[in-house]
Amino acid sequence: MSIEGVDFALRRRAEERDRISNDLLDLDSHPGYQLLDGARLTGETRRRWDETQARAVTLWWLFDAYRKVLDRAQQLRAGKPDLAALTGLLSGPSVELKPENVPVEKRSLLRAAGEWITLDTVVARMDAAYRDIAATVAAADDAWSALLPRLDEADRARRSAQDLLRDLEGTDPDLDRISAGIDRIRAAVTADPLGSAALGAELDGLLADLTARRGLLEQAARIRVEYGDRARRLGDRIAQVAEAEIEARSIRDTVLVKIASPALPTLPDQAAALLDRLGVLATARDRWLELVNRLTELESAVDEALALARTATESMAGLIGRRNELRGRLEAYHAKVARLGYAEDAALRELYGEARTLLWTAPCDLRQATVAISAYQRAISRIGGAE
Template identity: 45%
Template sequence: MGEPTRLPMSRDEVDRTLAHLRDERERIGSSLLELEANQGYQLLEGATPHGETRRVQSDVRSRVESLWTLFDLYRRAVAEAEEVRARPGRLGHWRLAELTRLLSGPSIELPAAEVPLERRALLHVPSGERLTLRAAVARMTALYEETVRAVGGLERVWSALLSRLAEIEAARRAATEALAALGGTDPELDRLGAGLDAVAAEVRGDPLALAPGGRPDTSRLDELRGGFADARRRLEAAALLRDGYAERVRGVARTLDRVREAEAEARRVRDSVTARIAGPVPPARPEASPALADRLAALDRDARSGGDWTERARRIDDLEHAADEALRAARDAVEVVRGLLERRDELRGRLDAYRVKAARLGLSEDEATTGLYEKARALLWTSPCDLREATVALSEYQRAVAAREKGADG
């Protein structure tokens, strides 16, 4: 059954429709040109991708080709209507009917290749599908929106990944420059470089593979950026070590001298305490200075023979830390052992203070109290001094004086 016969448009309807179509034609043309100038579209057109990105590229190219084909047919149909309207002479019924067919009827015939597969038959060559101007605009709108979504999504992914990739390549250059200043090779930097080359090829070849769900996954890139930053710091530290190596070694040597002095003092204090204090003394710590001196000598031998400055930087860092720890431990040992003498001196001071209090209370002639004092004094002034027994004797003397003091107050 054919389409229902449409009454011809009036002259005013024709002119209003043509004015609308001219404006629509300009806007569609501008939108298509802007699409092709879009950065994401340019990236896609200039790339030779693979995988999912290649599939998207193929779909976008197919849609854009269909868009331009439809737009060209649309422009021709509008131009034909303008030509009919511009003919000289009276705008009679026949011309109005022709304009009505062009403006509102199926005036656009698509090439047979544009007919969707599901509309084709096996044994005949399909004729072109016919569309009205309005249907052509609706189809162009759908194609354009699908293309913009695909290009926009790809542009967001690609821009994010390429931006991060540029940062990492800058970090790689900085690390490479640090290595060049230092000289030699660095296996870790080579490993990071190979990893970056592989990821960069994937970013440029199939960025959508790194964007599950449309969200860029930058975890591998972030890991590489951190690795290059660490490598640069390590190489720069090695260069600083090379330039200031002699002073660093002298610094370690000075620390070792202080360790030896502290360990010698610990021995002296321990000997003194052992002679003056009876009872257990904290065990002596093994002296660290000989082993540290050996490590420093080995490091110095390696430096004279050349070699890897990055490894040497790590070793001297470790040696500096170990020397500082040994100095702290030796000084702590001195303080711990010396604390026993300080404890004895504290007990002596407390005994003298209570003797003064006892004299003030008139206890100088009291045999019991005086006996307790003499016992505590003998323990505290005898070498070696038994601190435990002296503490007990002093406590007994303190309680006796305190009891008499309380009785006097009462």
């Protein structure tokens, strides 16, 4: 190697040394590296980190050996240059790996001596070790980045739920279960990020449970504030149910007198039971979580009972309405017959009389009355007077 070649090689190696030094320092100060170095690791992460630390020791030893050879070369160049020695240092096998410095995976039971390698080989081995270390740090950092923010989100939601629970002065075993699960996952992720990928689905489930539980606690907090008004409104609605059921019984009695063999719906009778349930709620007023479902269920039951009573009333009243509608049709047909000049027609008078008797006799047989009106209508149609 010429003196110019030596100077060029020294400059290139010095720049390479400085770049490698900066890269090693950056790696050593990387937040992920620092977290791994300071954490009490377990599982897959502990295994990988032990391997990574061994590579880091080798990496720093190789860098130190590289730097020492370069320092010797720079010292030789500063005096009377020995080109053969400089060439050997810069391009020949100038770095000795003693048996104790050779990585375990490269040792041989048959090889007691170390080995001499070039600076290029040192750089290549440093690069391989660096890449392995960086890959482990990046994998752990990715795992933490994927799960720790979601765990922080879970912690915020949990604190909010616990604040609500404290205000309610109650206990919630479900919230305790969710909280314990979050703590367990955080501990696992912190100690073994590389073995925690499967915990993401479990964390999703806990977050969904926590969202639902916080919603229930928010409902309980609202109910605590609104309970008096809602209970009074419930009492008023139950009174409406009672009135509607009384009306349904009254219309049933009317229908039984006025309509023959009516098909009646089941008579609703829920007001008393609903009032009892409202009374029981008052005994649980300090158990707000319990009241959430019981109060909302009772409100739904009251609405359903009121709708049922009103529907039954409308259904039974419809039978009276059907009778009245048939009466109106019969009289309309009768008036039409008179306008057409067939009021004295014996056949028509007989059909009219039969239908009228059925419709004005209690109880009224709606089926027979409908048949009779149809016969009257057909008779009118035959003489060309029906609409």
